[in-house]
Each structure stands twice: as structure tokens, then as C-alpha cells.
Amino acid sequence: MSNLRSLLKDKFLMNTDIRVRFAPSNTGHLHIGGARTALFNWFFAKHHEGTAILRVEDTDRQRSTEEFYDAILEAFDWLGLEWDEGPYRQSQRMDLYQEAANKLLSSGNAYRCTCTPDEVNEMRERARAEGKTPKYDGTCRDRYDKDPAAPFCLRLRVPDEGETIFNDILSGNISFENSQLDDMVIVRTDGTPTYNFCVAIDDIDMQISHVIRGNDHLSNTPKQVLVYRALNEPTPKFAHISMILGPDKKRLSKRHGADSVLEYKERGFLPEALINYLVRLGWSHGDQEIFTKEEIIENFSLENLNRSAAIFNPEKLLWLNQEYIKSADSGFLVESLDSGLKDRGLSPDQLNHRTRMGIVDELRTRSSTLVDMIEGALFFFEDEVEWDEKAASKFLTPQSSRLMLKLRNELSEIDTFTSKHIKSAFHRVMDEEAVKLGKLAQPVRVAITGGTISPGIFETLSLLGRDRSLHRLDAALGRVNQ
RNA sequence: GGCCCCUUCGUCUAGCGGUCAGGACACCGGCCUCUCACGCCGGUAACAGGGGUUCGAGUCCCCUAGGGGUCACCA
Numbered sequence: 001m002s003n004l005r006s007l008l009k010d011k012f013l014m015n016t017d018i019r020v021r022f023a024p025s026n027t028g029h030l031h032i033g034g035a036r037t038a039l040f041n042w043f044f045a046k047h048h049e050g051t052a053i054l055r056v057e058d059t060d061r062q063r064s065t066e067e068f069y070d071a072i073l074e075a076f077d078w079l080g081l082e083w084d085e086g087p088y089r090q091s092q093r094m095d096l097y098q099e100a101a102n103k104l105l106s107s108g109n110a111y112r113c114t115c116t117p118d119e120v121n122e123m124r125e126r127a128r129a130e131g132k133t134p135k136y137d138g139t140c141r142d143r144y145d146k147d148p149a150a151p152f153c154l155r156l157r158v159p160d161e162g163e164t165i166f167n168d169i170l171s172g173n174i175s176f177e178n179s180q181l182d183d184m185v186i187v188r189t190d191g192t193p194t195y196n197f198c199v200a201i202d203d204i205d206m207q208i209s210h211v212i213r214g215n216d217h218l219s220n221t222p223k224q225v226l227v228y229r230a231l232n233e234p235t236p237k238f239a240h241i242s243m244i245l246g247p248d249k250k251r252l253s254k255r256h257g258a259d260s261v262l263e264y265k266e267r268g269f270l271p272e273a274l275i276n277y278l279v280r281l282g283w284s285h286g287d288q289e290i291f292t293k294e295e296i297i298e299n300f301s302l303e304n305l306n307r308s309a310a311i312f313n314p315e316k317l318l319w320l321n322q323e324y325i326k327s328a329d330s331g332f333l334v335e336s337l338d339s340g341l342k343d344r345g346l347s348p349d350q351l352n353h354r355t356r357m358g359i360v361d362e363l364r365t366r367s368s369t370l371v372d373m374i375e376g377a378l379f380f381f382e383d384e385v386e387w388d389e390k391a392a393s394k395f396l397t398p399q400s401s402r403l404m405l406k407l408r409n410e411l412s413e414i415d416t417f418t419s420k421h422i423k424s425a426f427h428r429v430m431d432e433e434a435v436k437l438g439k440l441a442q443p444v445r446v447a448i449t450g451g452t453i454s455p456g457i458f459e460t461l462s463l464l465g466r467d468r469s470l471h472r473l474d475a476a477l478g479r480v481n482q
Numbered sequence: 483g484g485c486c487c488c489u490u491c492g493u494c495u496a497g498c499g500g501u502c503a504g505g506a507c508a509c510c511g512g513c514c515u516c517u518c519a520c521g522c523c524g525g526u527a528a529c530a531g532g533g534g535u536u537c538g539a540g541u542c543c544c545c546u547a548g549g550g551g552u553c554a555c556c557a
Binding site: 128189192280283284442446452458 | 485487492493506507516518521551553555557
């Protein structure tokens with residue numbers, strides 16, 4: 001390929017390729033707000049057949065940890081989001097920032113500042129006291145008497161007047177008075193680059209076409225735009241999406257119980273449900289509530305994003321999760337059940353795979369989460385049921401024990417223990433004793449499950465199997481006769 | 483406080499000048515029913531307020547109020 005052609009191709013790619021990045025810092029887990037931002041980036045890229053990039057901003061040496069780095073990747077792995085590029089790490093790109101800083105220094109867009117943090121704070125205090133915007137006053141801008149031996153940081157020279165305007169896809173033109181901005185530090189005294197600087201440099205270097213991020217970054221944007229301008233680089237398109245708020249309309253935090261993505265995994269949510277819920281917070285496609293990943297990719301667009309903040313609603317997430325559980329593959333549910341049982345020290349193999357398929361199929365309409373499902377299935381796998389006292393004293397009575405004994409004998413006669421045959425057995429007892437099903441079913445339910453809640457009694461008995469059913473009935477009868 | 487963003491049922495939202503303001507979650511009834519669910523049917527509930535523009539504003543403009551965000555040698 002000739003130089004000219006490769007140049008043209010680069011030009012072409014630069015203008016038409018959609019390249020987005022999600023840039024978390026590894027100072028904490030991937031929380032659901034971050035996940036939603038990641039999702040919007042990812043779906044936008046996929047919709048346009050562009051490139052989704054993961055870039056970890058790990059320049060905070062105090063708070064960044066490898067544990068969080070791994071946890072973030074694990075969260076994406078669980079969500080099933082694969083990144084086309086990355087993870088890049090800012091900590092490994094220091095040369096790039098250094099080079100850019102030198103460029104700005106030699107072009108005069110940046111300068112050395114020897115003011116100490118204390119002095120700068122004083123300036124801010126003073127300005128605040130005078131009712132002005134607290135900012136660095138530019139003391140070192142054009143100073144020639146700086147002590148060459150004094151430690152220094154690098155600041156960006158920001159115009160005193162005029163305004164910095166950029167276009168936001170969601171909000172239109174947004175302008176900031178330059179007088180509101182100060183000469184921000186781009187390289188610290190210790191030589192490390194700062195956030196707003198790295199972001200701009202990376203976005204330039206990675207040829208990011210669209211910056212999609214939370215609108216808590218809106219006021220950072222002019223600072224970054226100024227870096228672009230100083231470097232004579234075209235700015236990407238911006239889309240500042242609304243944030244997720246807690247029920248008290250405050251910024252989502254640990255207090256709201258809605259934190260890390262992996263925690264949702266632990267609580268028994270399906271990644272598809274979480275994705276669906278998060279994407280629908282701020283984005284919609286007509287009246288549709290449930291979307292496959294493919295449907296989101298097909299229909300996603302930034303134009304359909306809502307500008308206002310959304311309040312996180314756990315109930316709706318729960319509903320969606322159940323919807324996904326209701327239509328989940330039985331094999332998958334059995335796997336979840338099995339691992340949940342093992343975690344609780346129970347052996348899934350007590351009942352064969354076919355039976356476990358039956359169990360999850362009975363439980364899927366009764367479970368908002370996989371944890372609910374597992375807990376609802378425990379009685380099938382425990383050796384002895386522990387009767388709930390309240391339920392037992394109400395239903396395991398001498399009156400009901402007579403019925404249960406009859407039923408026990410009927411059940412022991414059945415050769416294939418299917419729900420159909422079990423049902424017949426129940427009816428024989430009901431007819432003989434002239435009682436309604438409820439009179440018999442509820443005591444039996446307590447006897448074999450320990451409580452008053454379970455799938456249909458015929459199905460439950462059938463799934464439990466004859467031997468174990470009879471054993472539990474006997475145990476319950478024993479209790480009554482004590 | 484300065485600056486910036488936002489404002490349709492309790493919540494998520496549809497609406498892109500003319501709609502009985504639609505859907506979903508939640509809630510409340512009813513049906514189904516062996517418990518719990520599921521399912522089905524029905525119901526309550528919103529354009530923050532005030533000015534304009536227009537024959538006509540949830541939709542366009544302005545003001546007010548409220549909410550949020552942000553003001554570091556953190557990210």
C-alpha cells in the first residue's frame with residue numbers, strides 16, 4: 001500500500017469510524033451507573049459496527065488497586081460485554097502524556113508553576129471571600145524570576161476571556177465562560193499527569209469519535225476541549241447522559257444498596273435482565289420493555305436517550321429478572337440450582353437431572369431471582385425437613401393426620417409416582433372422607449416441605465419421589481402422635 | 483454561593499403543534515386456584531407554576547420554582 005493510500009485510508013477511518021471508549025477508574029467496583037454508561041457506549045458501537053474500547057484510568061496511585069481492576073474485568077465478563085480494544089491502562093501510557101506535555105510547554109500553551117498548593121489554596125480562599133470564582137490567579141504565567149531549582153507543576157494556559165463552546169448530542173451547544181475556568185494543572189509536581197489532561201490525550205490518541213459519559217463530566221468537558229484546542233486537534237462528539245439517582249433523588253451510592261455489578265450476580269440476577277433494565281433507564285424504543293441484546297443493538301441510538309436523571313427502581317429490576325427467569329433455558333437454571341445447592345453443602349445428585357429440570361420449571365414462575373429459586377428448592381434436597389412451627393401447629397393436627405395416613409397408604413400403592421396418579425390418590429381420600437382438596441393438601445404440604453408455600457402439591461410429591469414423600473409423611477405423622 | 487444540566491402518573495417512559503395524554507413496574511379490585519406464584523380482566527394516578535408565540539401548546543420561547551451535577555497537584 002502506498003503512503004498516499006494509507007494516508008487516505010487513515011483519513012477515511014478517522015472521519016467515518018465510530019470509536020467509543022468506556023473509561024472507569026479502578027478505585028472501586030464497576031457499579032451500576034458505570035455499567036449503564038459502558039452499556040450505552042457498547043451498544044452505540046455495535047449499532048454502528050464501530051469499535052468499543054475499554055480504558056482503565058489508573059493514575060490515582062493511592063486508590064487504584066489490582067483487585068478492583070480484576071473485578072471490573074470480571075464484571076464485564078459476567079455481563080457478556082466484550083471489548084474490541086483494551087483494556088488499556090493509563091499507567092502504561094506515561095510516555096504519551098509526557099510527550100504531549102512537552103509539546104504544550106514548547107508551544108507556550110503550558111507553563112511551569114512554582115506556586116505551592118498552600119499558596120494556591122489561599123488564592124482560592126481569597127477569591128471565594130470576594131464572591132468570585134475560586135481559581136488559580138495565573139501568578140506564574142509570565143514570570144521570569146522563578147527559582148529554577150524550585151519544584152514545579154505544569155499548568156495549561158487558559159484564555160482569560162471569551163468562551164469555550166462545544167456541542168453535546170443530547171443538550172445542544174453548551175458554553176462556558178473562560179473566566180470561570182482556571183489554568184488547570186496538567187502535570188503534577190511529582191511528574192504525573194492529571195485526569196483531565198490524560199483523558200484528552202488518550203481520546204486523541206485513540207481517535208475516539210464519540211465521548212459518551214455521565215453528565216457529571218459536563219463541567220470537565222471545557223477543560224478537555226481546551227487541551228484539544230491547545231494541541232490543534234479536532235474534538236470528538238460528546239453525549240453526556242443522565243445519571244442514575246437513588247430513591248431519595250440523591251446520587252446513587254452504597255447506601256441505596258445498589259452498588260457493584262458483581263453483587264447483582266451474587267443476588268441471583270441474570271446479566272440479560274440487568275442489562276435490559278439499565279439500558280431502559282434513559283433509553284426507550286416505543287413501548288417495548290423487554291429486549292434481547294440483538295434488539296438493543298439494532299435499535300439503539302443516542303437520539304432516543306432521555307436527558308433527565310432516572311431513579312433506580314429495584315422492583316422493576318426484580319420484575320424483569322423474573323421475566324428472564326421465566327423464559328430461561330431449563331438447563332441453565334439447573335446449573336444455577338446445582339451450584340447454589342453445593343454452596344449450601346447439599347448434593348444436587350440426590351435427584352436426577354430430569355427431576356431437577358422439573359423442579360426449576362415449577363419454580364421459575366415463583367422466583368424473582370436465582371437465589372429465590374434455590375431457596376425454594378432446598379426442601380427437595382434436605383435430608384429432613386424442619387417444620388415451621390406456626391405452620392406445623394396449624395396443619396399437623398390429629399384431624400389432618402387421619403387424612404394423611406389414608407393418603408400415605410394410597411400413595412404407597414402407586415406404581416408410577418406421577419402427578420396424575422398422585423392426584424387420583426388424593427381424590428380417593430377426598431371422596432371417602434368428603435373433604436375438599438385444601439383440607440388435605442395443606443397439611444401434606446407442611447409435612448413434606450416444612451412450610452405452607454410450594455409448587456402444586458401433586459407436582460411437588462411427584463418430584464420428591466415416592467420413598468422420600470412417604471418418609472416425610474411418616475415423620476410428620478410421628479410428630480402428631482407424640 | 484458561581485457555573486452547567488434537567489423537569490409527563492409514586493417510579494421507568496411514549497409523545498417530536500391538533501391524542502379521550504399511551505405503555506410498563508408498583509399499588510388496588512376481580513377471575514383462576516390445594517398454598518405461593520404465574521396467567522387473564524379491570525381500576526386509581528401525570529404534562530412543576532407563570533407569562534408569551536400560535537387558530538391551536540405536554541410539544542416552541544422567556545421567567546420563576548424545584549431537583550441534580552460540578553467547582554483539586556481525585557478520577
